[in-house]
Amino acid sequence: MGRWEPDARGRLERAALELYLERGFEQVTVAEIAGRAGLTERTFFRHFADKREVLFWGQGALRDIFVDTVAAASASTSPIDAVAEALAAAGAIFHERREHARRRQAVIDANAGLQERELIKLASLAASLAGALRRRGVPEPAASLTAEAGIAVFKVAFVRWVSDPGEPDLPELIRESLDELKGALITGVLANAPTTLNG
Amino acid sequence: MGRWEPDARGRLERAALELYLERGFEQVTVAEIAGRAGLTERTFFRHFADKREVLFWGQGALRDIFVDTVAAASASTSPIDAVAEALAAAGAIFHERREHARRRQAVIDANAGLQERELIKLASLAASLAGALRRRGVPEPAASLTAEAGIAVFKVAFVRWVSDPGEPDLPELIRESLDELKGALITGVLANAPTTLNG
Known part of the structure; x- marks a missing residue:
């Protein structure tokens, strides 16, 4: 093992994003990322499996927060409220990371392969969330419908959050988006079948 | 152009699915598909760009049905009801294709690259649906939330439909799944904020 480098992971991540934005993800090598960060390739590979993982290492943390929050919700919490708690908890970890998230999104938006990887990440998170709901007896x-709707809310709120610095913080946007979705679906219910609500 | 071959497209599609199921998608060549169908490679390429398109050519038809149905919905139709009409119309075209859809799904489930392609298809359909809603003034x-929720309903209903021959037909499963999602989201609303509905 090499000597300890202060905040090596953060330095590598910032250097990688800079380079991806300057020259495009495909064109950048690990050697260049390490060089820009003032570190060695060996240090890079102690932190990331490859240059794509710099953009996607957070998936495991997100999944753990989703699954743990749903599991920890009180027994009387409805499935959608457990999902809302999980989304808000996940949203909170992006606090102070808005500029980073905006730059990461710009890198992904510029590369079809990375967009596919992001879709796979979201599908995988939806599957994990559905599994957590089934373990609660849903x-x-x-379970799958509630999880998929939750991930749709997360996706739409995240895009709003990174696209417009004037928007509120992510947990607030997630709450707003979920309320918006409920409103959109209930409009149909109220128009078509008010007895469903009153009966 | 070669001579006209009766139902060449259908024969190629059935031959391809047989071979993909027997030997795995990656191992099959276009020459083998054409041979199994009793046709030439040249005929194959008049119908499909490559062997993957045999599995995904329906995406354009689905998109057109989604977009056209949303556009044709009456002005008083709520966004979620316009989406429900679009999903039911799309579901109807799979009538008589259940065994085909089941076989296609088995091919996709066995191949990570095809699963990614399927996710991209669904994301693209959600974007088209959101665009159709925006053109109605949503x-x-x-618009994005309603479209994403609609595609989630379609995805979950489709999996139920292909997985269990005892399940009802696809448009019926789509209606049931949408009602289920509304119920799941409204449970939260009724428990937390009844004034939203009464006020």
């Missing part, structure tokens, strides 16, 4: 298809 | 983020 049957299918309600 | 603002963001409601």
Whole structure:
């Protein structure tokens, strides 16, 4: 092992994003990222498996927060409220990372392969969330539907958050987006079948 | 151009699915598909750009049905009801194609690259659906949220439909799944904020 480098991970991440934005993800090598960060390639590979993982290492942390928050919700919490708690908890970890998230999104938006990887990440998170709901006793298809709707809310809120610095913080946007989705679906219910709500 | 071959497209599609299931998608060549169908490679390439398109050519038809149905919905139709009509119309085209869809799904489930392609298809359909809603005057983020929720419903209903021959037909499963999602989201609303509905 090499000597300890202060904040090596953060320095590598910032250097990688800078280079990806300057020259495009495909064109950048690990050697260049390490060089820009003032570190060695060996140090890079102690922190990341490859240059794509610099953009996606957070997936495991997000999944853990989703799954743990749903598992920890009180027994009386409805499935959608457990998902709302999980989304807000996940949203909170992006605090202070807005500029980083905006730059990361710009890198992904410029590369079709990275966009595919991001879709796979979201699908995988939806599957993990559905699994956490099933372990609470939520049957299918309600578990998958609630999880997919939750991830859709997260995705839409995240895009709003990174696109416009004037928007509120992410947990607030997630709450707003979930309320918006409920409103959009309930409009149909109220128009078509008010007895569902009153009966 | 070669001579006209009766149902060449259908024969190629059936031959391709048979071979993909027997030997795995990666191992099969276009020459083998054409041979199994009793046709030439040249005929294959008049119908499909490559062997992957045999599995994904329906995406354009689905997109057109989604977009056209949303555009044709009456002015008084709510966004979620316009999406529900679009999903049901799309579901109807799979009538008589259940065994085909089941076989196609088995091919996709066995190949990570095809699963990614399927996710991209669904994300693209959600974007088209959101665009159709915006053209009806639905603002963001409601348009994207309603579209994403609609595609989530379609995805979950489709999996139920291909997985269990005992399940009802696809348009019926789509309606059931949408009602299930509304119920799951409204449970939270009724528990937390009844004034939203009564006020």
